[in-house]
Amino acid sequence: TTLNFVLGTRPEIIKLSPVIRACQRRDVSFSLTHTGQHYSDELDSVFFEQLDLPIPDHNLAVGSGSHGRQTGEMITEIESVLQSTRPEVVLVQGDTNSVLAGTIAATKMDGIEVGHVEAGLRSFDRDMPEEINRRLADHAADYLFPPTETSRDQLLQEGLPEEWITVTGNTIVDAVQQNVEIAHEESRVLSELELDEEFALLTAHRAENVDNRDRFRNLLNSVSKAATEHDLSVVYPIHPRAAKRLSEFGINIPEGIKLVDPQEFLDFLLLEDKARIVFTDSGGVQEESCILQTPCITLRDNTERPETVEVGANRVVGVQPDDVARAVREMLTIERNWENPFGDGTAAEQILDAIENE
Ligand code: UD1
Ligand code: UDP
Structure with missing residues (x-):
C-alpha cells in the first residue's frame, strides 16, 4: 500500500503523528502533503520537530483566506500532487478545510481511495464550518475510522455501509500516551x-x-x-x-x-x-x-x-x-476517576491494519 497524508493544521499534525510513526515502524510507504493552512512556526513546524515527523514531501503553502479561496486552491494543488504521486489511499483527519480539500481532490481520481480518521463526529450545528467539512468528508470517504461506537452509529444512521467502518479509538490517545x-x-x-x-x-x-x-x-x-x-x-x-x-x-x-x-x-x-x-x-x-x-x-x-x-x-x-x-x-468537587471513552492507544495500528487487510 502507498499512502498520502494530507494535513494542514496543528490538530491534524498532532493526531496524525501516531499514524505516520506507525507507517515508519511497519515500513508502509507514504508521503506527506502539507496544505499550508497553518504556517506560523508555533502552529506548524514546532510540532514536526517535537513529534519527530519527516519534513513534508509537498508543501502547498496555501495560507489563510476565505473558505472558498482557501479550499479551492488546496483542491487544485492537491490534485496535481496526487496526479504525480498516485497513492492508493489518501488519509485525512478531522474537520478542517484541509480535510475537505484533500477528500474532494482524492475521491474524484481513479484508483485513489480516501480514509477519514475521526469520522462520524457531529455537533448538529450547521453554522459551524467544521460540521459541514466533517459531514462531506464522511460521505465521500471509502474508509471510515470513527473513534467510538457513538460516532459509528451516526455513520450507520446516515446510510454509510458497515463494511467501510472500523471503530479504532481516537489517535489522540496514542499521541497522549506516547508523549505525556x-x-x-x-x-x-x-x-x-x-x-x-x-x-x-x-x-x-x-x-x-x-x-x-x-x-x-x-x-x-x-x-x-x-x-x-x-x-x-x-x-x-x-x-x-x-x-x-x-x-x-x-x-x-x-x-x-x-x-x-x-x-x-x-x-x-x-x-x-x-x-x-x-x-x-x-x-x-x-x-x-x-x-x-x-x-x-x-x-x-x-x-x-x-x-x-x-x-x-x-x-x-x-x-x-x-x-x-x-x-x-x-x-471542582467531582472525583477524577472517569473512564477514557476514546480507546486504548492503538488507533494508529488499527487504521493501518484496516487499510492493509483490504
Ligand atoms: C482552523 C480550523 C478549525 C481548527 C483550527 C485548529 C477550518 C475551517 N478551521 O481554524 O476547525 O479548530 O484550525 O487550530 O479549517 N493564522 C496565523 N497563522 C497561521 C494560521 C492562521 O496567523 O499559521 C491566522 C490568520 O489570521 C488566519 C486566522 O488565523 O486568517 C484563521 O486561520 P484559519 O486556518 O482560517 O482557521 P483557524 O481559526 O486556524
Ligand atoms: N495545542 C498545543 N498548544 C497550544 C494549544 C493547543 O499543542 O497552545 C494542541 C492540543 O494539545 C491539541 C491540539 O493542539 O492536541 C488542539 O488544537 P486546536 O485547539 O487548535 O484545534 P481543534 O482541536 O479545536 O480542532
Missing part, C-alpha cells in the same frame, strides 16, 4: 510561565466565539469571574486567530487571565495535566483533558464529543457568566 511521560520529564513550562501551584488553563479560538466581539468579551469575563471566585489564575495560550480579534476589537483582558504564546505540544500537555480545570472551545482539548483526568468546561453551545460529557469529564455550558460559574463549582 516525556512532557513530565522534559517540560519546564510551569516555571517558565511562573504559574501558581493551582491554575486553570484556557483555550478559545473558534470562529463562533472569537469572531463576535460581544461573545468573545463575554467568554473572557465569564472565565475570569468564575476562576477568581476560586482563587485560580488562568493561563491562556492564545491562537493567532483569537489574538488578531482581540486587538481588532480592542478588548481588555480581564483580571486573572494571563495571555501567553501558543505552546509546544509537550508544554501544553503538561499544562493540561497539571491544571485544576480546563476551559476550552477546542475539540482536541476536550478529548485530552478527558484522557488526562482534568475536569473540562466547554465554552460552546454544543459538542461533537458527547462521550466526554457522558463519562462526567466535561460540561458544555456556553459563555454566560452564571452558567460558567455554576459549572466550575460543580467540576
Whole structure:
C-alpha cells in the first residue's frame, strides 16, 4: 500500500503523528502533503520537530483566506500532487478545510481511495464550518475510522455501509500516551510561565466565539469571574486567530487571565495535566483533558464529543457568566476517576491494519 497524508493544521499534525510513526515502524510507504493552512512556526513546524515527523514531501503553502479561496486552491494543488504521486489511499483527519480539500481532490481520481480518521463526529450545528467539512468528508470517504461506537452509529444512521467502518479509538490517545511521560520529564513550562501551584488553563479560538466581539468579551469575563471566585489564575495560550480579534476589537483582558504564546505540544500537555480545570472551545482539548483526568468546561453551545460529557469529564455550558460559574463549582468537587471513552492507544495500528487487510 502507498499512502498520502494530507494535513494542514496543528490538530491534524498532532493526531496524525501516531499514524505516520506507525507507517515508519511497519515500513508502509507514504508521503506527506502539507496544505499550508497553518504556517506560523508555533502552529506548524514546532510540532514536526517535537513529534519527530519527516519534513513534508509537498508543501502547498496555501495560507489563510476565505473558505472558498482557501479550499479551492488546496483542491487544485492537491490534485496535481496526487496526479504525480498516485497513492492508493489518501488519509485525512478531522474537520478542517484541509480535510475537505484533500477528500474532494482524492475521491474524484481513479484508483485513489480516501480514509477519514475521526469520522462520524457531529455537533448538529450547521453554522459551524467544521460540521459541514466533517459531514462531506464522511460521505465521500471509502474508509471510515470513527473513534467510538457513538460516532459509528451516526455513520450507520446516515446510510454509510458497515463494511467501510472500523471503530479504532481516537489517535489522540496514542499521541497522549506516547508523549505525556516525556512532557513530565522534559517540560519546564510551569516555571517558565511562573504559574501558581493551582491554575486553570484556557483555550478559545473558534470562529463562533472569537469572531463576535460581544461573545468573545463575554467568554473572557465569564472565565475570569468564575476562576477568581476560586482563587485560580488562568493561563491562556492564545491562537493567532483569537489574538488578531482581540486587538481588532480592542478588548481588555480581564483580571486573572494571563495571555501567553501558543505552546509546544509537550508544554501544553503538561499544562493540561497539571491544571485544576480546563476551559476550552477546542475539540482536541476536550478529548485530552478527558484522557488526562482534568475536569473540562466547554465554552460552546454544543459538542461533537458527547462521550466526554457522558463519562462526567466535561460540561458544555456556553459563555454566560452564571452558567460558567455554576459549572466550575460543580467540576471542582467531582472525583477524577472517569473512564477514557476514546480507546486504548492503538488507533494508529488499527487504521493501518484496516487499510492493509483490504
Ligand atoms: C482552523 C480550523 C478549525 C481548527 C483550527 C485548529 C477550518 C475551517 N478551521 O481554524 O476547525 O479548530 O484550525 O487550530 O479549517 N493564522 C496565523 N497563522 C497561521 C494560521 C492562521 O496567523 O499559521 C491566522 C490568520 O489570521 C488566519 C486566522 O488565523 O486568517 C484563521 O486561520 P484559519 O486556518 O482560517 O482557521 P483557524 O481559526 O486556524
Ligand atoms: N495545542 C498545543 N498548544 C497550544 C494549544 C493547543 O499543542 O497552545 C494542541 C492540543 O494539545 C491539541 C491540539 O493542539 O492536541 C488542539 O488544537 P486546536 O485547539 O487548535 O484545534 P481543534 O482541536 O479545536 O480542532
